[in-house]
Amino acid sequence: MSAPHPTAPRPAARHLTASTDDRIVYDLTGVERQYDSLRAELPGADIRFALKACPVDEVLRCLAARGAGFDAASPAEIAQALRTGVPVDRVHYGNTVKSDHDIAAAHRLGVRTFATDSAEDVTAIARYAPGARVFCRLATSGEGALWGLNRKFGCAPGDAVRVLATARAAALTPAGLSVHVGSQQMTGEAWQQAFDTLAGTLTELAAHGIVPDHVNLGGGLPALGYRDRRGNALEPPLDKILTVLREGVERLRGLTPAPLDVVLEPGRHLVADHGVVHAHVSRLTRRRQPDGTCAHWLYLSCGKYNGLYEMDQVTHRFVFPGRSETEDHVPAIVAGPTCDSDDAYGGGRHPVRVPRALASGDPVRILSAGAYATSYMTQGFNGIHPLPAVCTRGTAGLTDPRRTALT
Numbered sequence: 444m445s446a447p448h449p450t451a452p453r454p455a456a457r458h459l460t461a462s463t464d465d466r467i468v469y470d471l472t473g474v475e476r477q478y479d480s481l482r483a484e485l486p487g488a489d490i491r492f493a494l495k496a497c498p499v500d501e502v503l504r505c506l507a508a509r510g511a512g513f514d515a516a517s518p519a520e521i522a523q524a525l526r527t528g529v530p531v532d533r534v535h536y537g538n539t540v541k542s543d544h545d546i547a548a549a550h551r552l553g554v555r556t557f558a559t560d561s562a563e564d565v566t567a568i569a570r571y572a573p574g575a576r577v578f579c580r581l582a583t584s585g586e587g588a589l590w591g592l593n594r595k596f597g598c599a600p601g602d603a604v605r606v607l608a609t610a611r612a613a614a615l616t617p618a619g620l621s622v623h624v625g626s627q628q629m630t631g632e633a634w635q636q637a638f639d640t641l642a643g644t645l646t647e648l649a650a651h652g653i654v655p656d657h658v659n660l661g662g663g664l665p666a667l668g669y670r671d672r673r674g675n676a677l678e679p680p681l682d683k684i685l686t687v688l689r690e691g692v693e694r695l696r697g698l699t700p701a702p703l704d705v706v707l708e709p710g711r712h713l714v715a716d717h718g719v720v721h722a723h724v725s726r727l728t729r730r731r732q733p734d735g736t737c738a739h740w741l742y743l744s745c746g747k748y749n750g751l752y753e754m755d756q757v758t759h760r761f762v763f764p765g766r767s768e769t770e771d772h773v774p775a776i777v778a779g780p781t782c783d784s785d786d787a788y789g790g791g792r793h794p795v796r797v798p799r800a801l802a803s804g805d806p807v808r809i810l811s812a813g814a815y816a817t818s819y820m821t822q823g824f825n826g827i828h829p830l831p832a833v834c835t836r837g838t839a840g841l842t843d844p845r846r847t848a849l850t
């Protein structure tokens with residue numbers, strides 16, 4: 444056996460095995476607290492978690508046990524929701540896009556409430572889920588949100604009246620109206636506009652003798668711990684948004700003749716700040732860029748295709764265990780491990796401060812990474828496996844987005 448070369452430091456064993464234990468860790472206590480605090484802010488609202496934000500059975504079970512229902516977007520999501528033991532009347536089919544087959548499958552699973560936004564879809568629901576309750580999604584501009592969700596869904600107010608009248612004529616129950624103001628909505632004004640649209644449509648519906656029993660305010664409530672592309676805290680005005688929601692609901696209740704229930708479909712808001720990615724440093728490098736400047740690049744074992752799909756829009760806070768704030772830092776562009784140039788924070792343009800001494804195999808925690816992580820993961824892109832999800836309790840301190848000292 445030959446001795447190691449005297450100048451080559453022998454790598455610590457952990458550096459050679461490190462990236463095999465990458466994972467995303469959900470703090471169930473944090474998710475429960477988030478749910479409880481939303482319930483306290485909006486008493487009486489029926490909270491239906493949008494499954495796609497975190498289709499992890501243990502997380503869903505803990506929400507169901509707390510009293511949450513589910514906004515499901517396909518028969519497979521409905522089946523997953525039902526596996527939590529949630530009563531089927533707390534699950535609705537919230538996707539306006541569905542085939543005849545999807546509608547029939549959902550109906551067989553016991554779902555009786557469907558989102559819609561077209562007469563064509565209503566006709567199919569009447570045929571494959573006879574007698575069901577439908578709620579009509581209204582279009583929003585998506586302005587003020589990081590992800591707009593506009594154009595593809597929702598109808599104009601006049602069309603909503605036509606769609607719900609079609610439902611009534613087809614012996615369905617025209618049960619409600621819905622909106623989605625766009626995901627990670629950063630403004631109270633967007634909600635205000637949504638309430639204006641809802642109010643106008645409820646009034647118009649009443650003139651046609653249609654009195655919905657609920658409004659569904661959709662998702663869009665923000666995560667608190669994100670940073671923008673330049674690494675600055677986003678600081679969404681959550682308190683203001685919640686005030687707009689409470690006042691908006693009161694206003695709608697004041698103008699309809701019957702009791703009006705309120706449904707919310709938060710996704711991101713309930714889970715984002717309670718999921719932490721445990722990953723590793725692949726390498727910190729320094730290279731001259733095409734424009735002649737020198738840049739550091741920090742490559743991590745986790746990126747856009749294995750857990751951080753939204754890294755082009757938001758950045759996350761990093762914790763490098765064992766490193767301190769006082770040691771030497773350099774500005775580095777942070778990127779994932781694949782051979783795809785989209786696999787980088789902020790389009791690979793915005794450096795953030797990282798410790799200069801970072802070495803291959805060093806651990807990194809990526810905070811507020813719990814939303815849309817497990818659902819937006821590719822299968823073996825460049826041979827990189829999806830991150831396993833692990834649920835724990837009691838690491839709440841690490842996932843609290845308002846805490847600053849984290850090493």
Ligand SMILES: *Cc1c(COP(=O)(O)O)cnc(C)c1O
Nearest residue numbers: 493626627662663708709710711
């Ligand atoms: C994705 C989605 C949600 C959840 O959106 P968030 O912005 O994560 O809260 C809610 N409702 C519908 C219909 C959705 O498609």
